[in-house]
Amino acid sequence: MVRSGDFYAGSRLLSPLTEVIGLPIDQVNFVVCQLVALVLAFPFRLVLSPSTTSLTVRHVVQVTVGMALTFFCFGYQIYHLIILSFVCYLLMKYGSRDWMHKAVFVYNMLYLSATHIWRQIYDYGGYTLDITGPLMIMTQKMTSMAFALHDGIYKDNSRLSDDQKSQAIRKMPSFLTFYSYVFYFHGIMCGPLCFFSDFISFMEGRNFSEAKIPFTENGTTNNTLTTNNEDTCKKTTLTTKHYGIEKATLKTLLTAGICGILMIFVAPHLCPPEGLVSPSWYEMNFVQKMGYLLICLMLAKQKYYFAWKLGEAVNNAAGLGFQGFDKDGKPKWDLVNNVDIWGVEFCNSLKLNLDAWNKTTLIWLRRVVYDRVPKFKVYAVFACSATWHGFYPGYYLTFATGMLLTFAARLIRRKIRPLFQVTASLAYFYDCITFTFVRLANPWMCAPFLMLELMPAIQLYNSLYWYLHIMAMVALVVLPFYHPPKPKTEEKKTQ
Template identity: 25%
Template sequence: MDPDALFFPLANALGASVDQIKILSCLLIAYPLGSLFTRIPSSQPNLKHTFNIFISVFFLIPVLNLHWGILHLLGSILGTYFIAANIRGPSMPWIVFVFVMGHLTVNFVHVFDGITVDIEVPQMILTTKLTSFAWNVHDGRKQEEDLDKWQLHKRVTRYPTLLEFLGFSFYFPGVLIGPPLDYASYISLIDESLFKSAELTKPMRRAIPDGRKRVAYRKMLMGLVFLGFFAALTPSYNFTTTLTPWFAKQSLLYRIAVFQFYGFVERCKFYTVWTLAEGASILTGLGFSGFGPSGESHWEGAANIKILEIELPSNFKVLLDSWNINTNVWLREYVYKRVTPKGRKPGFRSTLITCFTSASWHGIAIGYYLTFIPGGFVTYLSRKCRASFRPLVTPPPGAPSTWAKRIYDFLGTFICILLLNFVTAPFRLLTLANTMQAWSRLGWYGWWIVGFGVFFFNAGGSEYLQSLQKEQRHVVDVKRPHSLSPNVVMTLETAVEERS
C-alpha cells in the first residue's frame, strides 16, 4: 500500500497538495510528542538530543520521503560544525554564511547532480540556525567588553559535542517550517535552566511551569481556524486573481479594496503553520517567558507572528517586527548589524544588504527580490516619517491624545496595510511579468506612495520638518513654568524624545 494514499482524501477535501497535508500532519503529531519530550529528565541530555534527531528523521524520511533531502541537511550541518571548530578568526562566520547560503542556493536551482530537491524550507530554517551558531561561537571567543547585550547572552563559550549539535539542528517541532532557535536557547531548554532563571511565585512540582498545555492547544485551535479560512477562501481570493480578466473589468478603487482582502487570505497559510509550530514548541517547554502578577506562566518566546499587529499595524516597524519574528531577529542580529562597520550606526546600505539577503534566503525567483528590495525603501520611509512627522503630533507625557495624533495613527495603519499587500504580492506571483501586470491593474499605487515619499524627504522635506520641530520645542520652552528646575526640564525633554 502506498503510504501517500492515507493523505489523499484529506488533500482533496482541503484543496491542498499531499505534501502540504503531510507537513500539517507532522505538526499535529508533534503535539503529543512534545509532552513526551518533557518527560525525559534533564539529567539525561543525550537522550533528549537523540529524541529530537529520531523524530526529525521520522518526519523527513518515512513521512515526507526526503531521503536525498536529509543528506543535504547533514551536509550543511557537518560542514558548519567542522568549519566553526577549526577556523578561529573574524572570517569564520562569513565562511559559514557563504557555505550554507551557497548550498541553499544550489538547491533552489535544482542542479545538484541532476537531482530534484524538495528540502528547501527545512534547509532555509537550518540556514538561520547554522549561521547564527557561527556568530555565537565567534562572539564566545571575544572579550565580553566587545559584545553588546544580545551577543553576550547568546554567545557559545563551550563548543558542543556532535550529538548536541545534531540535536540542536534537528529540534523536531521546528525542523520543517520553524521557528528557528539559537543554540543558547536550545541548551537552556535541554538542561531546563530556562525555567530556573525565573522568579517563582509559588512552589512547583516539576521544573517546567504549569500552564503550557493550555496555551499550546489554544495555539493549535487557532492554527486550525486559520487553516479553515485558507482552505475555504484561497481558491477564489488570492493574489493570482489579479491576473484574471474578471479583475481587470472592475473599477480601480474596487480592485485596490478587494486586493487588501486577498492579502489577508494569503497570510492565513503562514498563520496556520507558524501557529501550529509555536504550539508544538511550547509543549516541549520552549517559549517560556516568565510569570504574571498572579503567578500564571507566560509562553511568548516561541512566537513567530503577532497577528493583530500584522493586520492592524501602528507603523511599518511594528509590522515588520511582528512578521516571521525569528527570521527578522536573525536578519537584524546576524546580517544588519554585522555588515555595519564597528563604531557606526546602520544606515540605508545595511538595510538594502539585509533586504537582498532576505530575498536570496527565500529563493531565486525574481518575485522575492521585487518584494524585499522595495520593502527596503518602505522601511526607509517609515523611519523618516517616525523621526520627522511623529514628534510634531505626539502630545507631552501625561497629556491626552490629540486629533492630530489620532489622524496620524489612522493614516499610518492605513498606509501600512496598503504597502504591505502591494510589496508582498510578488512573493506569491513570483515572475516579473505577473508582478508587472498585477501592479499595473492596481494603478501602481504602492510605487506612487514610495516615490512621493522619497522625493519629499530628499527635496528638503526632512529639513523643513526638523525646523518645525525646533519651533515647537521653542514654544514649549517659552510656555514652560519657570519654577521647574533644569534637571526636571531635561527629564521632560528626554521623555518626549524617547516617546517620539
C-alpha cells in the same frame, strides 16, 4: 500565474487521505508529521523531563524522532540537511578563528541558493513541499550558531553586546548535542527558529528551573513591579499552572486551527490569487481592485499563519517557548512565536507591521547581518533576506518595494508626525491615516512575492498606476527640504 509542479520526494503511504481531506500528499504528510510531533511532545516533556531523564537520552530521542519525521516527509532529500550540517560542524570545530564564522555563513548561503535554483528548475512556480523549507531554517541555525560560537570562544567578552553575551557559546558542543539541535523533532518541519543557547537551556531544563516570578512581600503576585531583579523576585515551587504550558499550547493550537480553516475552505474561493491576472481584474475600478488585493493577500497569509502557529504549538507542548515571567507575574511564551497576527493585521505603523511578521527571522537577520556589517546595514539585511528566500523576481520586487516604503515612512514620521501631536484629536487622526496606509502598503508590497514572476507583478502595478511607489518617491524627494517648526516649549528654551 506560473504553473505548479507535482514533484514530491516524501512518503506516499498516506495517499488515500488526500481524497478524503482534499489536500495534496505533501501537505497531508506535513500536517500528519506535525500532529505526530505534537503527540510526542507531551511525553517528551512529562516523562523524559530533565529532572528525571539524562541529557544524553533526551538528545538521542530528539535526533531519532526528528530524523524519522524528516525522512517520512521529505524522503531521500534528508541528505541535504545531513551534508550541510556536517560540513558546518567541521568548519566550526576546526576552522580558523579569523574566518570560521564567515565561512559557515557563505557556505550556507551558497548551498541554500543552489537548492533554490535547482528547485526552480524542476518545480518552477510550484508550492510542493520539499527540503528547501527545512534548509532555510537550517541556514539560520548554522549561521547564528557559528557567530555565537565565535563570540564565545574567540572574542573579548567586553566587546560583546548584552544580546551577544546572552547568546555566546563558550565551548564547541558534542556531536550528539549538535545533531540534537539540527534535528529536534518539534521544530524540524518548519521551525520556528530557536537559537542554540535557548535550545540548550530548554534541554537542560534551565528555562524553567531558573525562572523567577515577581512577588510582593506578603507572597502574592506583584502586579505593579516594573523591574525583575533579585530584590523583587523570590524563588518558589512553580507548577505547570504557573508556567501556563497547557494554556499557551491550546491557545496557539486554536489560532492555528482557525487559520487552517480559512486556508482550506475560504482562501481558494474568495479572491484567489489567480484573479489578480484574470480578464475580470481589468474590468474592476480602482477601489474594487484595491479591495480585492487586500482580501486576497490577507487570505494568502493564512497558510503562513497556520504553519507557524502549528509549529509554535508543537514546540510549546514540548516545553520550548517559555522565557520567564513578565513584571505582572504572567508567563511569557514568545520565544518561538514567529508572527503576531494582530500586529500584522491591525498595527498603524509599517515598522511594527514588518516587525510582527516572521519575527524569528528578523532576529536572525539582526544578529548575523545588521549587528555585524560596518555600514549599509539596512541594504545588507534586505539583500540577505531576499537571497535567503530564493531567486524568483517577485521576491526582489517585494523587498525593493518594502525598502522604498520603509524609508519613506521613516521620513514622514520624522517630518510630518510632529505636526499632529499638538492635540489628542490630531494625534488620533494621524494614527487613522497611518493605519489606512499600512493596510494598503502590506498587500502592495507582498503581491509580487505571491505572484513570483516579474511581468505579472509589473502588470499588476501598471493597472494600479504605481501610486504607492510614486507617493513614496515624492516623499523621499520633497520632505528632506521641509523642516517642521519646533514645538513652542523648545522655542521658549532657545530664547
